[in-house]
Amino acid sequence: MQTRYLGELAVFAIGIGCMPMAGVTKGMYGEADEGESIATIHRAIDLGVTFFDTAEVYGPHANEELLGRAISGKREGLVIATKFGFRIGTDGGPPTGVDSSPENVRRACEGSLRRLGIETIDLYYQHRVDPAVPIEETVGAMAELVREGKVRHLGLSEAGAGTLRRAAAVHPIAALQSEYSLWERDVETEILPVARELGVGFVPYSPLGRGFLTGQIASRADLPAGDYRLNDPRYSEENFDRNLAIVDVVKTIAARHGASAAQVALAWLLAQGEDVVPIPGSKRRTTMEDSVKAAAVTLDADDLARLDAAAPRGKTAGPRYGERMMAMTRL
Template sequence: MKYRTLGHGLKVSAIGIGCMPMIKGGNILYGEAADLDESTRTIHRAIDLGVTFFDTAQIYGPFSNEELLGAAIKGKRDGLIIATKFGFKFEGNQIVGVDGSPANARAACEGSLQRLGIDTIDLFYQHRVDPSIPIEEVVGGMMELVNEGKVRHIALSEAGPDTLRRAAKAAPITALQSEYSIWERDVEEEILGVCREHGIGFVPYSPLGRGFLAGAVRSRDELPEGDWRRNDPRYSDENLPANLAIVDAIGAVADKHKASKAQVALAWLLAQGEDIVPIPGTKRRVTMEDSVAATELALTADDLAAIEAAAPRGGTSGPRYGEQGMRMVRL
């Protein structure tokens, strides 16, 4: 395994593991329901392969994803970087809005620590920006948790450039997590530059386009009922056929290297800078092992040029979220 450093000296494996798909049922489903035993074996196998970076969140489940990860790392905690997120308000198990207040950060942190069975959260994100609370107040509350030893590093998710600049002036921000992949490149316009200006590492989620860039889906009809991607505009009957050209270009590069499409998509991200650490979501050992092997794949200038020609920034058909989801990003 290769390792990289996010902001403020936080060293992590060059590829992390997005744990969101690992629970059975819950509020977000990709493909068939997870097998909980296989999810646990996937975490253990990842640790054996040198993966240190595991990403979860309060809202995954909600709550049950943190519980699964916590149980899996029991007795294996040393050397791991556990990331989780807060930022929503609940009525029971229902998400009813965003809440970036210091009081909510504290309550969420306490709950996450308990569910994860750990003493300190290594990387604590605000999951979505709360436009009703100044970001300086948000990160100030998060830093109180750092000062108390409950959190090591703080981070933001889906923050826009101005919010990121203000946050970085108010507190040491270790990472920004946002969607970034061959078919979602808007962060290249300004956000990556702001991160680098302030020494903030970048953690791409959905680095495989929710499985699309791995070649997992060529027709919307292949998605099971209840699959979250049935609501994804890029998977619509109107947009999906046009986006298949991106997958075919990735496939040509993969064939050249005798690699998988997923490995090419992840290697492309790794080639965008040493401060980038993708976290592909997985729930099975076979896909996790395939993703982790991307650290050994070096793309050539010709490979990168071929991908650029097929998937220039802004060239993907359809927005990455529906209208409601788009209102919650880049704030």
């Protein structure tokens, strides 16, 4: 088994992002079948995957509940990560903003433990930085949960370098989760170096560019009506074809290795450092199995140089999010 470390937390080299499995709209990742989603988790465990990522806001709540059902009786050896940080009504309706107050930290943790059916959350992330609450207060509340045995390790998601430093001064941070992939490399400038300086592991979400880097989407016409990616700046008519040039190189290297384009995109991330653990989203066994095989793909120096030239930092066409979502990142 290929073991990597997020701080002191040992995990398999590739985790599973559970978000597509339940609790998101059809327009985001298509419809999910609960039986297949649970079978995907079980098959991943059989293959040696130990790291599963969810969040309170996915649904809300439905994603944690599904993961809880799937791991029942299979908890030993698994690393379960979930996230808090949004203001969610008692009716479980859509979030109405961010909330990382100490009160919400505790409320969310108690709910996540109940829905997941576990006694301790292995990795507990702040999902998005709350500008209204000093990070020291939030991490202080998270640290209380560690002392109480309800949480093992702490993490942040989409935090800036300065926030990460302040957080780590309060309590050790095991992992920083942020978007990172061949077409989104801005973390390399400051955030990833600071994480490494502090001994913080890095967990890339959207490691396949929301499906773009798999090479299975040749045009915008391949996306069904209502798919959220039709509004993604990098999938826009003015940017789509320019970004396909990245995929062409990925596919060429994949053919040389007898691998899929997705496996090469994930192998590139794994080659960026032993502290990098991507979490591709999956809801079907076939997709998950393909992703997990990336742990066995080794890219040579020429492969890495060609990929670097095809996707240099900051050169992907279009921003990664629209203005509203971007305003919530790297604070």
